[in-house]
Amino acid sequence: MSPSFDPAAPLFLGLMSGTSADGIDAALVQFGEGGNRCRLVAGLTHPWDAALRQELIALGQGGDITSLDALGRLDAEVAIAFAxxxxxxxxxxGIAARQVRAIGSHGQTVRHRPLSYPAFTWQLGDGNRIAELTGITTVADFRRRDVAAGGHGAPLMPAFHLAMLGTADEDRAVLNLGGIANLTLIPRQGTVRGFDTGPANALLDGWCQLHLGRPFDRGGAFAASGQVDTGLLQRLRAEPWFASPPPKSTGREQFHLDWLRGHLGGQARAAADVQATLLELTALTVADALLAQQPDTRRLLVCGGGVHNPVLLQRLAAHLPQVAIGSLAGLGLDPDYLEAMGFAWLARQTLEGRPGNLEAVTGARGPRILGAIHPA
Known part of the structure; x- marks a missing residue:
C-alpha cells in the first residue's frame, strides 16, 4: 500500500532514454519524507525523431562521429528532444514549470568504456539547454563522476531501488529488462549489489526490425514462433564478458547486430529461430547471474520494456523455478517509468548534497554526489 503524500510536496521530473532509444520517458514524481517512498504523478513516452534515433543507435553501437560539429549538433538535438x-x-x-523543483536528466549514452584507460562514459543532452528550454533547474551528467572515482558509472538505479524496495523480510532482486538487462540484488542483510547481465531488448528489437520491419517483438510472438538453436546459443553464451565478475556494465557498443552476425558465421538460419535464441540468451544470462550472485533470492521484481514480453518472463520462470517473478506494479511502482523516476530521485539526492551511487555496485572508491546542476 502506497503511503499518503503531502499534496504540497515538491515535484521532481525525471527524463530517461536507455540503450534501446525507443523513446524518452518522462516521469513527474513526488517523494515522501526522507525520499524513501515515491509516487508517480504522471508519465509519458516522447518519441524520438526517426532520423535522430537512427543516428544515435549507430553511434551507440560503435559508429564513428564524422566531425566535432556533428557531435555538438547531436548534443544540442538530444537536449532539445529531452526538453x-x-x-x-x-x-x-497542467503543471507549471515553477512547481517543479528540478529535472533529473540521464541523457543518451553514445559510448561507455569503463574498462578502457582512461575509463570514460558519455551521455549526450546538454543540461544547460534543457534548463533554458524548460525554465527548470536541471541536474544532468550523473555517470561521469562515478567513473572519475574509479567506478563503472553504472548501474546507478540500485541506490534508488534500495530506498524504495529494501525489506528485512526476504532476499529480493530487481530486474530491468531494457536494451541491456541489469540486476539489483537487495538481501535481507548485507550489501546491495547491482550489475548488467547482458543483452535484452537491444538485440531482440534490432533483429525484429531487420526481419519484420517492426520496432519490437510485441508480446514475444516472433520469438515464440521459432525454435532455440542450441549451437548458436552455446556460442553466444561463450562470450567472455558473461563470465566476468561484478562490478560490470555494458551497452550497444559491445552487444549489437554485428556481434550477433559474427556468431552466425554466415550460415542461413530461420529468422524466428534466431529471435528465439536471443530471447533464451537473455533469460539464461539473467538466471545464471542471479543464481551465482544471490542464490537465496525469493522474489524477482521486473521493470523495463521486457516486462511486457510474456514469453521472456515464461523463460525466466523456467530457469528460476524457486523464485516468484512479477512486475513492480504489484508494489505500486510503475515498471515502465521506474528508471525515469530513479533519475528524478537522483536529482533530489544531488540537490540535497547526498550521494547517488553505491560503491559496492559500481566499484567507485566511495560514495559521490553525482551530476552537474544547471540552475533555471
Missing part, C-alpha cells in the same frame, strides 16, 4: 518531453508532460498535466 520537449518535459514540456509535453507539463502541458498535458
Amino acid at each position: 520537449a518531453a518535459a514540456n509535453q508532460l507539463l502541458e498535458e498535466t
Whole structure:
C-alpha cells in the first residue's frame, strides 16, 4: 500500500532514454519524507525523431562521429528532444514549470568504456539547454563522476531501488529488462549489489526490425514462433564478458547486430529461430547471474520494456523455478517509468548534497554526489 503524500510536496521530473532509444520517458514524481517512498504523478513516452534515433543507435553501437560539429549538433538535438518531453508532460498535466523543483536528466549514452584507460562514459543532452528550454533547474551528467572515482558509472538505479524496495523480510532482486538487462540484488542483510547481465531488448528489437520491419517483438510472438538453436546459443553464451565478475556494465557498443552476425558465421538460419535464441540468451544470462550472485533470492521484481514480453518472463520462470517473478506494479511502482523516476530521485539526492551511487555496485572508491546542476 502506497503511503499518503503531502499534496504540497515538491515535484521532481525525471527524463530517461536507455540503450534501446525507443523513446524518452518522462516521469513527474513526488517523494515522501526522507525520499524513501515515491509516487508517480504522471508519465509519458516522447518519441524520438526517426532520423535522430537512427543516428544515435549507430553511434551507440560503435559508429564513428564524422566531425566535432556533428557531435555538438547531436548534443544540442538530444537536449532539445529531452526538453520537449518535459514540456509535453507539463502541458498535458497542467503543471507549471515553477512547481517543479528540478529535472533529473540521464541523457543518451553514445559510448561507455569503463574498462578502457582512461575509463570514460558519455551521455549526450546538454543540461544547460534543457534548463533554458524548460525554465527548470536541471541536474544532468550523473555517470561521469562515478567513473572519475574509479567506478563503472553504472548501474546507478540500485541506490534508488534500495530506498524504495529494501525489506528485512526476504532476499529480493530487481530486474530491468531494457536494451541491456541489469540486476539489483537487495538481501535481507548485507550489501546491495547491482550489475548488467547482458543483452535484452537491444538485440531482440534490432533483429525484429531487420526481419519484420517492426520496432519490437510485441508480446514475444516472433520469438515464440521459432525454435532455440542450441549451437548458436552455446556460442553466444561463450562470450567472455558473461563470465566476468561484478562490478560490470555494458551497452550497444559491445552487444549489437554485428556481434550477433559474427556468431552466425554466415550460415542461413530461420529468422524466428534466431529471435528465439536471443530471447533464451537473455533469460539464461539473467538466471545464471542471479543464481551465482544471490542464490537465496525469493522474489524477482521486473521493470523495463521486457516486462511486457510474456514469453521472456515464461523463460525466466523456467530457469528460476524457486523464485516468484512479477512486475513492480504489484508494489505500486510503475515498471515502465521506474528508471525515469530513479533519475528524478537522483536529482533530489544531488540537490540535497547526498550521494547517488553505491560503491559496492559500481566499484567507485566511495560514495559521490553525482551530476552537474544547471540552475533555471
